[in-house]
Amino acid sequence: MKFKIPTVLKASEILDKGFRRASKISTDSRYRRERRSENISKVTSAGSTISAKLRQYVKAFPSSDQVPPFYFDLIDLQVGMGEMKHSLGALDWAAKRIDAVVNEAVKDIKRCHESGEMAAIQKRTYGRISSIMSRVEKDLDYLNRARDLLKKMPDIEMDLPTVVIAGHPNVGKSTIIKKLSTAKPEVASYPFTTQEIFMGVMEFDRSRIQILDTPGLFLRPDEDRNLVELEAVAALRHLATLVVFVLDPTEYCGYSWEDQLGLLKSITEIFDRPTLVVMNKADMGVPEGRSFEGALLVSGETGEGLEEVEEAIKKALAEIPTEAAPEPWAGED
Ligand SMILES: Nc1nc2c(ncn2[C@@H]2O[C@H](COP(=O)(O)OP(=O)(O)OP(=O)(O)O)[C@@H](O)[C@H]2O)c(=O)[nH]1
Ligand SMILES: [Mg+2]
Known part of the structure; x- marks a missing residue:
């Protein structure tokens, strides 16, 4: 799933766009009736250009009840779902206010007798439109930053079986995934x-399988996690059909x-997903007594x-009944 959101312009840029468009409307007529329709066209054009731009943004951002739970968590972590909702609400308010101000102006102009x-x-x-826009200046800036973050979110295919690699930092998760798949992680x-x-x-x-590399985890409760x-927790919770847990028996990882x-025990207990355990860095030798069944x-x-890992993944996925896999659209918590 990819978020396609246009660049969010600054308040001053949106105002410029609206006023510039309006300035192109002109009659050189001295007749009052034509002057009147020119004035009406100008305020209407400026107002509708600006409010349409705001509404375009409101529509382009994902709404919290439309995104799959994984993206909900990711957006909430990176952008803040509440803040995003609040800022989109502010744009919606501004668009409505601008339309109302324009309607009022049209009525007033119709009642006028003098060109001046x-x-x-x-x-x-x-002036009134500018001041409404200045009240959403911060929201527009915030949404533009949010847009940049949303653009960088991983493009997960919701209906592919998903293998999530997890483990402590530095155990070799990225090294393994690099060899197993098309991913090119650092x-x-x-x-x-x-x-x-x-x-x-x-x-x-x-058949294609999606494989996700995740940041390292520590053994600690979620409230202490960075x-x-x-x-990584969001991927395990909402996406993992199968977990590949990487252990580093050499402890060179630093843990x-x-x-x-x-950590393995707690991940298994919390997420309750089929898990394949892998002991990495075998080239360095496994210290006496460090083993894990299976x-x-x-x-x-x-x-x-690694070939055995591929085979084991294939076998494990084939054995998992479809209904046991997480339902990314329905959510589970
Ligand atoms: N000797 C040896 N070193 C390895 C092996 N796998 C990974 N390493 C080294 O371990 C270090 C960490 O590897 P990464 O693949 O970045 O580890 P990671 O688990 O993805 O780490 P984070 O992204 O920080 O969570 C690197 O210096 C790797 O070169 C291995 O099988 N043998
Ligand atoms: Mg890594």
Whole structure:
């Protein structure tokens, strides 16, 4: 799903657009009747250009009851669903106010007897429109920033089976996903290299599977999690058909084996999804006593064991009944 939202112009730019269009309407007539219709056309054209632009934005942004739960969470984390709603409400209010101000001006101009008076009403109306626009200046700026964030959101296909890779930071999630799929995430030897959900596609025979790289997680309650961790949580909660959990038995990632097992346990308990456990960095040797029942031993670095991971993913997905997968549109909480 992709959000296609036009650039949100600044209040002054929208005003310019409206007034410029209106300024093109002119009669050189000295007759009062024609002057009157020119004034009416000007205020109407300026007002409707501006209010139409505002309404275009209101329509282009996703509304909270129309987005799938995953995007709802992501928007809420990155942009703030409440703030977005509030700012869109403000634009809607401004569009209505501008229309009302224009209607009033048209009535007043129709009642006028003098050209000078008509011109004064037009000027006053432009002033009123400008002051309405200045009241939504901050909302427009905010929405433009929100638009940039929405544009960068991962383009998830809601009806494809989705594998979500999870684990502590630095355990090698991105290294593995890079080898398994078309995704090209960044890999680096520091925690939280991955700052957002990354999407790649795996192809098995002719069927496509979506595979998501997520930021690293710590063993802690949601209220203590940082923003990037919460994005991983949103993917696990709303998208994961299957979880591939990566453990680093070498502890080179910087987190203890016990903490990693604790995180695995808590993820399994909270999200209750079929989970495939992978022990990474096999090329460095596995320290004595570190094992996990059913886990596949792999090396993202050398590629060792990754074919088995592919096979296991394929097998696990085939075994998952469709109704057990999350329903991204219906939500679940
Ligand atoms: N020796 C060895 N190093 C690995 C292996 N897999 C990953 N690494 C290294 O571990 C570090 C972290 O790898 P990433 O793939 O960025 O880890 P990540 O889990 O995606 O980390 P975050 O995005 O921060 O959560 C990098 O320096 C990798 O080169 C492996 O199988 N063997
Ligand atoms: Mg990563």
